[in-house]
Amino acid sequence: MPEVYELDTVTSVLDEVRKPEWAHRLNDFDSIIARRQTAGRGQYRRSWDSSEGNIFAALRLPLEGPFPGTEAAVALGVLLACALRAEGFACFLKWPNDLVLADSLGEARKVCGILLEERENVLVAGIGINVLHAPSDDMLRPDHALKATSLLANDPQGHVKNIPTAKLWKKLVNHLFSSYSHNYAPYDWHTPAQELLLWRNRRVVLADGDERVEGILRGIGFKGELLLEAQGRTLALLSGSIRVAG
Template sequence: MIVRILGRDPSGEADALTPADLAASHPLWAAFVGPPDGWREVSEEGGAVFFVGPGQKDHDPGTGGHPGRLTVCGPCSSSLDVAWAMVRAGDFRPFDSVLAVSQRGGRGQLRREWDSPPGNLYAAFAWPGDPPDPESLLPVFTGYVLARHLSSLGIEAGFKWPNDLVIGEKKIGGTLLEQRGERVLAGVGINLTRAPSPEKLRANHALLAGTLAEHGLFPGPVRFWTDLVKFLQTCYHDCVTASCSFPPVSRMERKLAFLGRNVLVREGGTDVYPACVLGLAEDGGLRLMRRVDGRNRECVIHSGGITLL
């Protein structure tokens, strides 16, 4: 995978960044950069300036089946905003990605703020533009693949519907999909070394926050992300492209957090009720069993959130 540092962003979404700045932001980034003077500055048409590391090519030739390009950017509003700017510039292909040092306006579900200090992972990547029906399964598939990748590293993780990544009963990350026209981008945030303090979490709504470091995993952002993107590509090709369909929901349910457990469901601002998680619907909704008028009734929700009782 080609990895480049975005020194100057002509869209203005990301701050200027040099290899020395990146190394100074956090020890994990310093380990990635190595000697800052080993990076070469490359200017491109349109005003963008990149730094290319030792042994890296100046340009991606764009051959078929390319492994994706990773652009590391400085502090920004969000990695998704930088990625969308690259889409508008015609410079963001499927499985290309952006990795931000930090975010000023990171966003999660329902546009909630995502705490984004240096040292964690804040990324965005492009899914292929033609996912099979139903497209509403793509967010579930994203969480499923991320949980599978962590499991491949020896950490039993799951995805909490609709878009959280959990280990045990702690949230360690999340995903957010955005679609504009035919393009679909996925934002991914994972706590590598730091987690929000309990007072920063939504009262009575959120799980406690955890980190991968708590489980003995201390990956650098670039190494962790490049391995994850390769895993995403492989899973998409093997599970989706080859069969023209998403995996059966019964398979993805194996990574569904809180399956069979009692949860508190919040739909909208006022509809709150207890229920039991039954699994996934064929369109990616969450199947629940709830008590209505003294009787147990199965229902499916497509928006909202759950938390453990």
């Protein structure tokens, strides 16, 4: 099974994993996990809340299968969503790189973010999972598409409080590694991606810089692109962020 290296405090796990000492130490699906970050970052280099008790991990990915292509974030999201589902959490994929849970009223809330970085032919995923804590609404950026939640808030029995964060991360990594090793052939991620896709067949707005496109979310293509039905045709879009229209 993959190795997990436990660290105390780092600036960010993505900065840490780029240090020379890790260059030949991490094999595919090995990872580091930190107790806390002092300068965590998410998509577009936005700051990432790093409350102790959550998962802050950097996972090395193979440059094969779905990972060298534009489908990488979606494929990894599917693997991680399935690993969380195996732990009892009804997890869904918010395209392109977030995972969400539904609260007791059915409202989707973000629980995990994924950020991919490739340098010098080494592909690493930075993964943040809200385990015990989630940022409050007033801590989110003004244009946030979803509120945040934690695994604990969706665990009525409170089991996650009794599992060390690193142990939970190891369980998730082992699950996704086993799923990839035993079940993944090219595009095998695609079917579960459709099933797990948040807001499928609902009207959404995709924002990409200053551009806005509104349409019906029809699914995900084989390259990880969002398929949006708008003005009588289906658009295949590779970047941007989505929210429910209206």
